[in-house]
Amino acid sequence: MSVGIRHDDLRRRNRAMVIAAVRRDGQPSRTEIAATTGLSHSTISAISADLIGEGILTEGKPNEAGSLKRGRPQVGLGLNPEAAAVMTVVLSLNFLSVAVIDYAGQVVAEEQRRLDTLTMSREALIGECTAIVRRRIEDPDLDIRSVARIALAIQGITDTKARAMLWSPITPQTDIAFADILEAEFGIPATMENDCNMMAVALRWRDPQRYRDDFIAILLSHGIGMGLVLKGELFTGTHSSGGEFGHMIHRPGGALCRCGRRGCVEAYAGNYAIWRNARQLGEDAEPVADVSDAQMRTLAATAREKDGPEREAYRKAGEALGYGLGSLFALIDPAPVAMVGVSAAAFDLIEPALREAIAQTAGGQHSESISFDTEPNELPLIREGCAMRALTFVDQEIFAPGVQARGSAGKSVA
Amino acid sequence: MSVGIRHDDLRRRNRAMVIAAVRRDGQPSRTEIAATTGLSHSTISAISADLIGEGILTEGKPNEAGSLKRGRPQVGLGLNPEAAAVMTVVLSLNFLSVAVIDYAGQVVAEEQRRLDTLTMSREALIGECTAIVRRRIEDPDLDIRSVARIALAIQGITDTKARAMLWSPITPQTDIAFADILEAEFGIPATMENDCNMMAVALRWRDPQRYRDDFIAILLSHGIGMGLVLKGELFTGTHSSGGEFGHMIHRPGGALCRCGRRGCVEAYAGNYAIWRNARQLGEDAEPVADVSDAQMRTLAATAREKDGPEREAYRKAGEALGYGLGSLFALIDPAPVAMVGVSAAAFDLIEPALREAIAQTAGGQHSESISFDTEPNELPLIREGCAMRALTFVDQEIFAPGVQARGSAGKSVA
DNA sequence: TCTATTTTTTCGAGCCTCGAAAAAACACTG
DNA sequence: CAGTGTTTTTTCGAGGCTCGAAAAAATAGA
Structure with missing residues (x-):
């Protein structure tokens, strides 16, 4: 109530x-x-x-x-x-990255590690995370009194309570309550966030003029993710982080998706799908586990050079994204879009088909007014978003608490 | 800020x-x-x-x-x-209906009129609305001191500010600022609402157990509409009433929709689409202007009787609705669904294909946990929703205002 | 009639915000 | 360089609001 x-x-x-x-x-x-x-x-x-x-x-x-x-x-x-420090932990495919950030938002320490996330056991994955956090916290060079909050981000689905990773493409493991685990281990409040949502948060801080109340951040990477801000609030699903734009259905019964279903937007626009189409492997071909950024850049270069299957692959990706956005716009109306990730660097190859597709949909009414922006590098964005999310939590919950807590905090400082 | x-x-x-x-x-x-x-x-x-x-x-x-x-x-x-009274004005295809409701929510007067909305001029349409409102307000039998607020509902798209109808299938006219017009005419605050949103509001009041924080109301009528409640709030688009579920794309380049585009969910699941498929007119056949409820009931009866094009038409409708819901669930996660309108009475014909389609989508994970409820009669629901919306406005804005206004109100009564 | 119990009102205390006035800190002027 | 004007910031008393505790009210049971 x-x-x-x-x-x-x-x-x-x-x-x-x-x-x-x-x-x-x-x-x-x-x-x-x-x-x-x-x-x-x-x-x-x-x-x-x-x-x-x-x-x-x-x-x-x-x-x-x-x-x-x-x-x-x-x-x-x-x-x-x-006044405080926060910690960000970003877990992406084969990569773990943490940073300690002071209350003013400056990075004061960081550490990165390569991992084989796809084959690691549940325990190993959790172990790596807690270990790296412990190293940063206990670092004697760090003259931060205490870390007030930890924000984790992971590609995949998290729960609405921001406690657990439910499913992620970077690991076969499911349902890991990272937030609870870190809280129990270090006694520091933690939250588990979706990577694309953090991208959206970061964009809002980076360019509040452009990304204010309503906008869409789409990750064009191995998979397709989305962070959505509507009416100034980060949009989440009823049970999970939601916003699984990549798994809206583009063509019923269509191309095989990494999620095992068919016809998802991602099955046409994810890196593996562009790769599959460029190689003309057929829509039923099992998605490859990973395509390197370098490989994708080569693909894009080839597509720009000559009209062939590579160019057609990007066209198909544009079409899928366009129809997907069209359906999304039918629900939420058009809004500025930021394309993030390695394939955002190939947006010139994607855009024509994308705009053509949008024009065929309810979003088409304002087709020309829809603006796209690109940012090839998602990782810094995710890290920034995590930092701002954690800091905002400290602002709201620790430094503006109920009266009792405030009284004691005041004493301890004064 | x-x-x-x-x-x-x-x-x-x-x-x-x-x-x-x-x-x-x-x-x-x-x-x-x-x-x-x-x-x-x-x-x-x-x-x-x-x-x-x-x-x-x-x-x-x-x-x-x-x-x-x-x-x-x-x-x-x-x-x-x-304490107050409010007025509801519901404008639907060929039908105008108003009601006066007391502060406790009881209907104290009503009036209904048949119109030919599809052919009426802009002026005639506005004229009919203002005339019917004036008749109810000036009715000497009505011992209501004053009407504190008017809520209008119309099928179609309204703006976020709840001032105007932007587009509606019931009339060729566009951009009529009904709320402004009525306010200017009667000096009573008015809002212009989307019919499906009002259905959702009504469901929330009717059955708060079932429809509380997250649910979906879908209108299965000549067109397909949706009212969406997420996190306890009515969902609207960034510029318009949004939630145009019927115009999400089911099949790119597919069946001709009433909106002029192709492949919308509505082009498979709207009454005219079911009718078109049952008559085997082909997907390119121009949508008919209206199919009577009686005709739709006959169609459903035939479909139940024998396996033929009628049954197939409902199957296709179910498939379109299922994939559409699947895409929606990818964005917002599964939630209880209320099917409203004449074709909700044929939900038995729709449900199998619908569930089969959902199972092929991201929503399929919780396929069995998704509950459907049906309510064949949308009009009372829309009216109730309007009434509650108007009353809630009075609660919030008139009876809980700033101090100055409150002071004077207190004096005038005491 | 008296007592136990629950609801509702009363009353003083403690905060919080506000407006007005005062204080502070500078630039400009002759 | 002192005086004046201007803008920012602080101070202070007034007015409101909510809260807890105690009192009052209203009933059932003994």
């Missing part, structure tokens, strides 16, 4: 709002915060005094951006990098 | 919460409201005293449900039917 607003909630929410404004706007003055939040100057003054006292915010130098103005110069408020 | 919470918002929100609790639970006592909202008894007591003083709530008789309990009996709080 919906719950009433208690009196203490007021301060908590407004604290969170101030922190969010500072994180969003960089170095806003108290006056600017008052303007964007709609709260009075007195309230902002009181809250920011508290936050500075607790070591969460810091006052910037007043002589920041050339003070040409007449009166008392604005004092920019910033996030105190030492 | 997100806006801070002012001090006055507190009372406003908690007032809204109390009203919502009373509307939801029937005759809750103050103690029960305190329990469901999590607010203290004192707060509930104060707020309900205000609301009773303002004539919004009324105290029920204490001897309501056999007072077997020991102590002071609970006093049920109810909505005062005379």
